[in-house]
Amino acid sequence: MDDGSTDGTGELLARYGTRVRVFHQRNAGQGVARNLGIREARGDYVVFLDSDDLWPPWTLATFQQVLQSQGPLTLVMGRAHAFQDARELSVLEDGPVTARRFDDYLASADATFIRTACAVAVRTEALRRVGGFSDRRVSAEDYDLLYRLGVEPGFAYVESPVTLGYRQHATSSSRDLDRGYEGTLFLLEQERRGHYPGGAARRRERLAMLLFGLRHVTHWLLEHGHRRQALALYARGLRFHRVLPRWRYLLGFPPWVLAVSLRSRR
Incomplete structure (x- = not known):
């Protein structure tokens, strides 16, 4: 998919x-571009790779092996390795394939691994049934898709x-922070509705x-001086935290914001 690129x-x-x-297509955002690819796909599964990330040579073969060995699956998510310089990926090695199977994506809620739609293979029919990606220009469109695939049968994590080489940019721009804030609000609103x-x-x-994602984003915002957005997102999440409270965060985050604010005034 070429979303109106100008880089050759x-x-x-x-x-x-x-x-x-x-x-x-004319530049319309990554969700719209991916959806065009989904509509045109001819295979049983669709795999995504963002322009700034990298696959090692064995990625597709690994997905194929998991799909063949783990039984019927809607979704396979690969293991990501964060990097800034591509030379860091030279330490990666192919090896025996091991994967953990779950009944569906939501059943993996207690598992801890990097979750991103640029590291997945998804059954094409399921993607089309749930409507593909949101066409809104939000940074959380991949998480939104994963939640909408949440009860589709069969999920495996490699x-x-x-x-996947998951690129971490050396600097975080204010635009990225704003998009992270707005994307998290979008996910909460989707859940509320x-x-x-x-x-x-x-x-x-x-x-x-x-809420794991919300807590991560509020910490991220606060660390980069966006106190108002961090507090606004904290407040928006309170109604959801009443269902699944994390008391250390709920009681500790406001004093932390105050302490950061006081330090910044010195």
Whole structure:
């Protein structure tokens, strides 16, 4: 998918001739671009790779092996390795494939691993059934998709080998912070409106993942001096934390904001 790029992507891909199908559109955001790819997909599964991330050579073979060995699956998520310089990935090694299977994505709520839609293989039919990605320009469109796939049967997480180089940019711009804030609000609003599957019976699992992300973003905002946004997001999450409280965070975050504020005035 070429989402209106101006960096020579089209010319580069044209060198591959008919071996690669390329679809072009005016810049409309990554959700819209991915959805066009989903509509045009011919295979049983769709795999995503963001422009700034990298796959080691064995990624697709690893996904294929997990799909063949773990039984019917809707979603396979690979293990990510954070990096800033591509040379850091030279330490990665292919090896025996191990994966942990869950009944569905929501059932993995208590597991701890990096969750991102740029490290997944998803059954094409399921992607189309849930409507693909949101077309809104929010940074959380991948999490939103994962929640909407939450009760589709069969989810596996690849514990080894690493299948994604997940690029961490050396500097965080204020735009990224704003998008993180707005994306988290979007996810909470989707949950409040009942747009995620599983109903009341699976609410605690959804909230376990949603609130983990919220706590991470509020810490991130505060560390970069965005105190008002951090407090606003903390307040918006209170109604959800009443269902699944984390007292250390709930009681400790406001004093931390105050302490940071006082330090900044010195």
